[in-house]
């Protein structure tokens with residue numbers, strides 16, 4: 001029985017900042033990620049197969065990555081395209097410290113890979129075409145921990161902390177925000193983290209937070225994104241209670257609609273639209289953030305309904321556990337309510353259970369405050385139509401709000 005190459009990831013013991021994260025104290029997570037492996041262009045770290053498969057385009061394209069072989073057991077594997085499929089071959093370690101796939105042993109992993117490349121000996125005797133041809137380099141979004149310096153904590157999420165950080169690319173340094181994954185993430189948590197990053201990579205819009213990449217070579221996993229110095233829209237509204245003007249509230253609502261319209265066109269169901277998940281740039285422009293629950297499907301069935309934002313969810317989602325773009329439209333209505341109510345908690349005084357009963361059974365809807373323009377209030381009520389088919393699309397909402405903006409500007413003149 002071959003010995004597995006790598007050991008389970010132990011916890012990080014680093015002390016750093018206000019948390020126990022320090023980029024300079026790398027987790028000694030495996031016995032074999034030696035410098036030659038770490039430095040190899042084709043070493044991709046702990047990246048799920050969903051992320052590497054699109055990179056392996058031609059027969060013989062290959063890369064090296066870490067993968068969770070069985071729960072808690074991390075191994076090194078060569079992923080490659082063979083006979084139009086993607087195959088993953090685990091690297092084994094011999095008792096005397098050598099590395100091998102089947103029969104041939106070498107003293108290091110890079111030597112083993114070189115040997116298979118130059119001799120053209122297939123990686124498996126069962127796959128004559130499993131011949132290594134072209135090493136696939138790490139894509140630009142796969143970052144090194146060394147290029148990220150954490151500066152200060154900005155906030156905390158369910159999976160870890162968010163930091164202000166400095167990201168260096170060669171000579172250039174850039175301020176970024178880094179979402180970290182608590183140490184020793186479960187496989188499920190790690191896959192969720194990578195999925196969030198994978199979705200964010202697809203989007204490019206001025207009202208959607210941009211991702212620069214992920215650092216996954218070691219713990220803690222890091223998601224590097226544009227920094228939004230204004231913090232969350234919710235905390236801004238609360239801090240500026242009674243001071244946020246009508247024009248600004250309309251702008252916040254319009255910009256959020258713009259970002260969501262873009263996501264709607266990309267077929268992205270965000271699933272957690274709320275003021276707490278909108279961030280503000282230095283110029284207080286709204287950026288839709290937190291894609292931790294999102295999916296690029298038309299419909300998502302999620303049986304868990306555990307820890308869900310009940311007060312932001314539509315009746316059919318609460319009842320049928322089904323999420324669609326129309327769920328986001330409903331949540332957008334709640335977001336606009338939050339904006340016009342200076343960040344108040346929706347359904348004041350009601351618990352989640354009471355809210356659910358009132359919304360689903362009694363068809364109760366919150367009232368929009370008087371200061372909200374009639375056209376905007378009408379949009380919100382349309383977003384809260386019991387029948388998802390009657391809810392407007394985001395493009396229409398954006399156009400209506402834009403028109404209200406124009407009328408406001410003209411009346412001021």
Ligand SMILES: Nc1ncnc2c1ncn2[C@@H]1O[C@H](COP(=O)(O)OP(=O)(O)OP(=O)(O)O)[C@@H](O)[C@H]1O
Nearest residue numbers: 154155156157158159162177226227228232290292
């Ligand atoms: N790009 C960013 N720029 C500035 N601050 C940010 C950024 N991203 C997050 N933050 C801060 O960190 C806090 C936590 O963000 P995060 O998205 O992890 O938390 P969350 O909303 O609880 O998400 P999750 O549900 O995924 O745990 C935010 O409320 C915000 O204050």
